[in-house]
Amino acid sequence: MSGMNVWVPVRDESAVVNGLRSYRWWVAAGARFRLASAPGVRISVAELEPSDAMRLASDFAAVLGESEATYGG
Structure with missing residues (x-):
C-alpha cells in the first residue's frame, strides 16, 4: 500500500509483525525499507479510520x- 506511512x-520486527x-x-x-536504521515496522495509515x-x-x-517479554532477550 502506498500513501502515508509511519x-x-x-x-524484534518478526515478533511485532506476527503479533x-x-x-x-x-x-x-x-528490513526491506531501511538501509542503516535500527529495526522497525512500517505501518500504512493512509486508509486508517480515526475510529480504528x-x-x-x-x-x-x-x-x-508480549514481544519484550518473549523475545526481548
Missing part, C-alpha cells in the same frame, strides 16, 4: 509488551 522502531497479525493488523517488517487508530495503538502496545 515508521515505528521495534526491537499484530494475531490482532488482524497487517504491517510490514522494516485507538484499537491499533492498544493492540500495538499489547504486542510490544
